[in-house]
Amino acid sequence: MAEEFLFCAENLLARHQFPDLTGSAEEAATGHEWWRVATGRRHPSNYWTPTTANSDSYIQALHTVPRALNFCAIDRASNHKGYRYQLLLSNDAFTTSRTVFDVNTIPLVSGGALDGAMGCVTREGAWLRTFAADGAYGMRLLSKAMGSGLLPQLTGVTLGLAWTPTSRVSRLPLQDNAASIQFTESVSAQGYRGRGPLARLQAAEVTFRFTALEGASADELLLDYHLDLYERGNPAWICWRRTSEPWKAMLVAIPTGASVRRIVDESWPLRRQVVLPYLEEQPA
Amino acid sequence: MSTPTWKDILFASGGYCLTRYGVPWLRRGFDILEPEAPTFTRADASTCATYVDKDGAVRAAAAGKLRHSWVDADGDGAFETPSLLLEPSRANVCLRSENFGATWAAIGTPTRSAAAASVGAVTYDLIGDDDAGGVEGYYQDVAFTGDAVKAVSLFIGQGTATKMFIRLRDESAAAERLSVNITWSGSVLQAAAGVGTVLGVVPTSNGYRVLLQTSSITAANTNRLHIYPGNDSSLTSADTGNAYVGGVQCENAPFPSSYIQTTSAAVTRAADSLTFPVGFGLQDLTVYLRMPRPVWADASGTIGARYAIVIGNAAPYFAVNGASASRAWGVETNTSSAGLSIAAGATQEVCAQVRNWATGPEVRLDVNSGAGFSSWSSAGTPVSGGFGGNRLLLGGSAVAGDEFGGGINRLLVARGLFTLAEMQAVDW
Numbered sequence: 001m002a003e004e005f006l007f008c009a010e011n012l013l014a015r016h017q018f019p020d021l022t023g024s025a026e027e028a029a030t031g032h033e034w035w036r037v038a039t040g041r042r043h044p045s046n047y048w049t050p051t052t053a054n055s056d057s058y059i060q061a062l063h064t065v066p067r068a069l070n071f072c073a074i075d076r077a078s079n080h081k082g083y084r085y086q087l088l089l090s091n092d093a094f095t096t097s098r099t100v101f102d103v104n105t106i107p108l109v110s111g112g113a114l115d116g117a118m119g120c121v122t123r124e125g126a127w128l129r130t131f132a133a134d135g136a137y138g139m140r141l142l143s144k145a146m147g148s149g150l151l152p153q154l155t156g157v158t159l160g161l162a163w164t165p166t167s168r169v170s171r172l173p174l175q176d177n178a179a180s181i182q183f184t185e186s187v188s189a190q191g192y193r194g195r196g197p198l199a200r201l202q203a204a205e206v207t208f209r210f211t212a213l214e215g216a217s218a219d220e221l222l223l224d225y226h227l228d229l230y231e232r233g234n235p236a237w238i239c240w241r242r243t244s245e246p247w248k249a250m251l252v253a254i255p256t257g258a259s260v261r262r263i264v265d266e267s268w269p270l271r272r273q274v275v276l277p278y279l280e281e282q283p284a
Numbered sequence: 285m286s287t288p289t290w291k292d293i294l295f296a297s298g299g300y301c302l303t304r305y306g307v308p309w310l311r312r313g314f315d316i317l318e319p320e321a322p323t324f325t326r327a328d329a330s331t332c333a334t335y336v337d338k339d340g341a342v343r344a345a346a347a348g349k350l351r352h353s354w355v356d357a358d359g360d361g362a363f364e365t366p367s368l369l370l371e372p373s374r375a376n377v378c379l380r381s382e383n384f385g386a387t388w389a390a391i392g393t394p395t396r397s398a399a400a401a402s403v404g405a406v407t408y409d410l411i412g413d414d415d416a417g418g419v420e421g422y423y424q425d426v427a428f429t430g431d432a433v434k435a436v437s438l439f440i441g442q443g444t445a446t447k448m449f450i451r452l453r454d455e456s457a458a459a460e461r462l463s464v465n466i467t468w469s470g471s472v473l474q475a476a477a478g479v480g481t482v483l484g485v486v487p488t489s490n491g492y493r494v495l496l497q498t499s500s501i502t503a504a505n506t507n508r509l510h511i512y513p514g515n516d517s518s519l520t521s522a523d524t525g526n527a528y529v530g531g532v533q534c535e536n537a538p539f540p541s542s543y544i545q546t547t548s549a550a551v552t553r554a555a556d557s558l559t560f561p562v563g564f565g566l567q568d569l570t571v572y573l574r575m576p577r578p579v580w581a582d583a584s585g586t587i588g589a590r591y592a593i594v595i596g597n598a599a600p601y602f603a604v605n606g607a608s609a610s611r612a613w614g615v616e617t618n619t620s621s622a623g624l625s626i627a628a629g630a631t632q633e634v635c636a637q638v639r640n641w642a643t644g645p646e647v648r649l650d651v652n653s654g655a656g657f658s659s660w661s662s663a664g665t666p667v668s669g670g671f672g673g674n675r676l677l678l679g680g681s682a683v684a685g686d687e688f689g690g691g692i693n694r695l696l697v698a699r700g701l702f703t704l705a706e707m708q709a710v711d712w
Contacts, residue, residue, distance in 0.1 A: 010306070019316065065321055066350055068306045091335070091345040091352075096405050098337040133303040134338050135352045135366070161306040218712035221290060221312060222305055228314035 004243060005206070006114070006130070007276075008071050009229035009236035010160030012139055013038040013061050017229065020064045026050060026057040034059040037157040040235045042251070042282040044077040047155040054148050059157065060140035062093060068135040068161050073237050074106075075156030075251065076125040076284060081108045083152070084144035087159075089136035097140070100131055110247045114239070120246040124284045126156075128237065128249055133161060156251075158237060163226050165219050169208050178204040180279065201280040202250060206240070210272045223274065227260050235281045252278035287709040288698045294564045295697040296712070297678055298574070299352055299366030304712060308350065308368060309560055320561060322678075324350045327554040334405060334543045335369050340489030341404030342439075342531070342543060350558060353542075353691050355576040356487055357630050365631075367576060367691025368558070369542060370679025375552040376544035377427055378509065378534040383547070384409045384422050392420035394513065401441055401528050403490040406543060408441050412526025413514030419521055421512035426452070426534045427550075428503045433585040434461075436480075436498060436509065437540040438532040441491030442468055445525025449512040452480075452498050456505035462498040465516045466527075478517060483539060483579050491528060495540045497583050509534065539583040541689065555687050558678045559597065565670040566641040570698045571595075571604055572707035573634045578690030580606065581626050589614075590689050591681040592634070595697070598672030598682065604636045604649070605686075615649040619664025627653035631693075635704035642668055650704045657703075 011017060015035055025034035027050035037048050037059060050057040072087055074080045084104050090097040103118055106127050112120040119129035139159055143152035180203035184196040210217050230236050231254060239249035254260070254277065261275035296310040305311055309320045326333060328347035335353035337343045340363045345351045354363035380387040384396055392415055400410035413420035428434055436452060452462035462480035466473060473492040475482045484495040501507055509532070514525035531543050544551050573592050580587045590606035599618040606613060606626070614623040615636040626632065633652040638645055644663030650656055678695065679688040696710060 017314075017316070065318070065324075066302060066308060066352055068303045089337075091343065091349045092331050093346060095331065095346075096344045098339060098341065098343060132338065135299075135302040135306075135308075137349055217290065218304070221310075221712075224313050225306070225311060232314070 004241045006071070006162050006164050006239040006242050006249070007223070007226055007236055008158065008160045008162035009226040009234045011038050011234070012063070012067055012069060012159040013059065013157055014234070017234065018063060022062045023060065025059045027052055037154050040156070040281070042075060042077065042156060044155060047078065047153045049151050049153045053151050054145045056142060056144055057152060058140050058142040059154070060094065060138060061159075062138045066135045066137055068133045069139060069159050070130055070133040071158070071160050071162035071237070072129045072131075072141070073156070073158040074127045074154060077155040079153045080127055081106050081121065081125065083146050086142040086144065088140045088142060089134055090138040090140070091136055094138060094140060098134070100134060101129060103129070112246070114242050114246045120249070122247050122249050124250070126249070126251070128239070128246065130162065130242070161222070162237070163222050164242070165208065165223070169210055169219050178202065199283055201283050203255065203279045205275055205277045207276070208274045220272065227274070227276070230254055231260055238278060251281045253281040255279040287706045288700065288702050292698045292700060293696055293710070294699055295560070295562060295676060296695060297368070297560065298692045298694040299368050300694045302352055302368070303366050322558055322560045324348065325557045330551070332544050332551050332553050336363065336488065337404065338363055340487065342406045342488065344405050347554070350556070355691060357576050359630070361487065365576060365693055367693045368679065369691045370556040370558060370688045371541045371553070372685055372687040372689060373553060373555040374535050374537060374541045374544065375550050376533045376535065376546050377550045378424060378532050379546050379548060379550065381532045381546040382407045382409070382530045384411055384529070387548075388422040388424050390420070391423060391510070391512070392418045394420040394422060395526060401490060403439060403441075403488045406439055406531040406545070408439065408491070408528035408530035410443060410526055410528050411511070411513045412443065412445070413512065413524050416522050416524055419512060419515055419519045421510060421515070423508050423510045425506055425508050428501060428507055428534070429536050431500060431502050433500050433538045434498045435535040435537050435540040436462060436496040436533070437493060437543070439488065439491055439493050439530045440466060440473060441528030442471060442473070443513070443526040443528055445514040445527045447514070447516040447523065447525070448527050449510070449515050449517050449519070450496070451510045451517070452501070453508050453510060454502060454505045455508050457502065461501045461507065462496060463517055464494070464496055466494070481582070481584060483582055493531070493543070495579055497538060500585070538585040538587050539580040539689065555680070555684060557680055560676045560678065562595065562671065562674055562676045564699070566600060566668060567699055568639045568701050569602065569637070570700065570702040570707060571602070571636045572694070572696040572698070572704070572710075573604060573692065574694040575632045575690060575692050577630050577632055578606065578688070580689055581611065581632070589686050591677070591686045592679065592688050592692060593695060594677040594681045596671030596673060597675045597677055600641070600667045601672050602638050602647075603681065604634055613649060613651055615647045617645045617647060617664050620645050620647050620661040622648050622658045622661040624649055624651050624655070624658050625653070627651045633704065633708065635702070635707050637701050639701060642666055652704065
C-alpha cells in the first residue's frame with residue numbers, strides 16, 4: 001500500500017536548502033562543525049563532535065519562518081546507538097522549548113518502529129524516527145551526556161517534513177531489493193579479468209499513481225517539493241514499508257543522468273504518475 | 285460547481301497548512317528564495333507573547349515570531365488543532381501575575397507555597413485558606429483605564445479545595461463587577477458567574493485557564509481583584525482548602541488574549557501583523573476559513589471588527605471579519621457587505637464569496653450553522669485590476685486594532701464560486 005511509503009529529501013539543518021537558517025552547536029571541535037551533519041557525506045570522518053566529554057551537547061537550526069517537521073534521522077557511522085537523544089522545538093531561541101521526543105536509549109540492533117518510542121534502527125545502523133508534525137522556528141537535536149570520556153559523533157542528521165502518501169495514492173509494483181553491482185574491471189590481452197572492490201548498491205524505480213480525478217492533489221504538492229530537492233542532488237531517506245519493514249529504509253540519491261518522470265494520463269479518469277528512480281547513496 | 289481541486293486554489297494558509305506542507309503558505313515546489321514567504325511582525329519590547337504547544341503547555345515566543353498554537357477543539361484532552369495565533373496589542377495590568385508573595389495583599393493569613401507547580405512557562409503558587417474561623421485569600425487593586433467591561437483570566441490547578449471564588453469588587457461603589465464560583469466535578473473545573481461572564485474554561489496540560497469578562501467598571505474607582513482559594517461567593521468562614529493559581533491577567537479589553545507574564549510593572553504585547561504577497565487579481569473568489577471558536581464570540585460590549593482575512597491592504601479589498609456589535613461573521617469589499625450570526629460550536633467555518641467586480645462586487649457568506657448562504661449583497665462600485673497592494677493580510681487589516689484575536693486553522697482562497705460543503709471537501 002502506498003500509505004506505507006516515506007520519502008524525505010528535506011533537511012532543515014542544510015544551509016544549501018535554507019540559506020537563511022542560523023545553525024549552531026553547543027560546542028564544536030575544530031574541523032567538526034555542526035554543519036557537517038547536513039552535507040550528505042556519509043564518510044566516518046565527516047562528523048560533528050563537541051569538545052567536552054560526558055556533557056549534554058546539541059546542534060540546532062533557527063529559521064526565519066516557522067517550519068514543520070515529522071521526521072528525524074541519524075545516519076550510520078555516528079556513535080548514537082545505546083545513548084539518549086532528544087528533539088526540541090522552540091520559538092524563543094530555546095529560552096523555552098517543547099520536547100518532541102526523548103529516546104532514552106537508541107537501540108543497538110536493527111528493528112523497531114518508525115513511530116515507536118525508540119524509533120527504528122536500519123540494517124546499516126542508521127536511526128530513524130517519525131512523530132506527529134509540529135512547527136517552530138527553532139529545532140535542536142540534543143545528545144545527553146554519554147558517560148565518562150565519551151563524545152557524540154554525528155555523521156549525518158536529517159530533520160524534515162517527510163512525504164507519506166495517503167490512500168489517494170496507489171503504488172505500482174516495486175522492486176525494493178533490486179541491486180546494482182558496481183566495480184572497476186580491467187581485462188588483459190589474454191582475457192584475464194581483474195576487478196576492484198565490488199560495491200552493491202540498491203537501485204530501482206518506484207512509481208506512484210495519484211487517484212485524484214484531475215489536477216494536483218494535496219499529496220502531489222508536498223511530493224513535488226521533495227522531488228524538486230531530490231532532483232537538485234539532495235539525498236533522500238526512503239522507506240517502502242513503514243510499519244512492516246522499516247529497517248530496510250535507506251538513504252538514496254538520483255542516479256546520474258536520470259530524472260523523475262512525471263506522466264499525465266490524459267485518458268479518463270485523469271490521473272498523474274510519478275516515476276522516481278533511486279540509487280543507494282554511498283553504501284557502507 | 286464541484287469540489288475545487290488544487291489547480292483552483294490560489295492561496296492557502298493556517299496552522300493546518302504549516303503542519304501539512306511544512307510552511308504556513310501554499311508552497312508548490314522548492315524555491316530557495318521562497319518568494320511567497322510572509323512578512324510577520326510583532327514588535328514586543330521583551331519576550332512576553334505566549335502560545336499553547338502540542339502538549340498543552342504554555343510556551344513563550346520571542347518578538348517577531350509567528351505563534352503556532354494548539355487547541356483541544358473536541359475536548360478529548362489532546363491538543364490536535366493547530367492554529368496561527370494573531371492578536372491585537374494587549375497589556376496585562378495585573379502585577380506579579382505568578383507571585384502572590386509581592387504586590388498582592390493577604391486576606392487573613394493564607395498559606396502559600398511559591399512556584400509549587402507549572403504548566404510550561406507559567407508557574408502556580410499553591411495558595412490556601414486553612415482558617416476554619418475566617419476567610420483567607422489574596423487581593424490586588426488593579427489600575428484599569430477607561431470605563432467599560434474588562435477581561436480577567438487566570439490559570440487554576442486542582443488542590444484540596446472543592447470550591448474557589450474570584451471577584452472584582454468596586455470598593456468605591458461597594459459593588460461587584462465580577463463574581464465567579466469555581467468548583468470541581470471530579471478533576472474537571474467548572475466556572476459559574478454571578479456577575480460578569482465566563483467566556484471559556486480552557487484545559488491545559490496541567491490545570492485550566494479560565495477566561496472571564498467583567499461587567500462595566502468605573503476605572504477611576506478602586507477595582508480590587510480578590511482570589512479566595514477555599515471559598516465560594518458565600519464566603520463561609522468554615523470553608524478551607526487550597527488551589528494552584530497562577531498566570532493572573534487583567535486587560536483593558538472586552539475579552540482575554542493570550543497570557544502575558546508580569547512582575548513589578550504592567551507588560552504590553554504588541555500586535556501581530558502577518559501579510560503575504562499574492563499574484564491573483566480581482567475575480568470571482570471563494571474564501572474558506574476554519575477556526576477554533578474565538579473567545580470574543582461570546583463577549584459583551586464593543587469588541588470592534590475582528591478581521592480574519594483581508595485580501596488587499598488598500599482598496600479594492602475583500603475581507604471576512606467578526607462584526608463589532610451584532611456578534612456575526614461579516615464579509616465585505618470596500619463598497620458592499622453581508623453578514624450571518626456566529627454559529628454555535630467549538631469550531632467555526634466561514635465560506636465567503638465575491639463576484640462581479642467589473643459590474644459591481646456582490647458578496648455573501650455561509651457559516652457552519654446549516655442555514656446556507658446569506659443573500660447576495662447589493663452591488664458595490666465597479667472596479668477592475670488587482671487587489672490593493674497585491675497583499676493578503678491574515679488575522680488583521682491595514683488598521684491597527686482590528687486584529688483577529690484568535691487562531692486560524694485553515695484558510696483557502698479559490699477562484700470561482702464554491703459552497704461551504706465543497707470547500708470543506710478540498711483534499712489536503
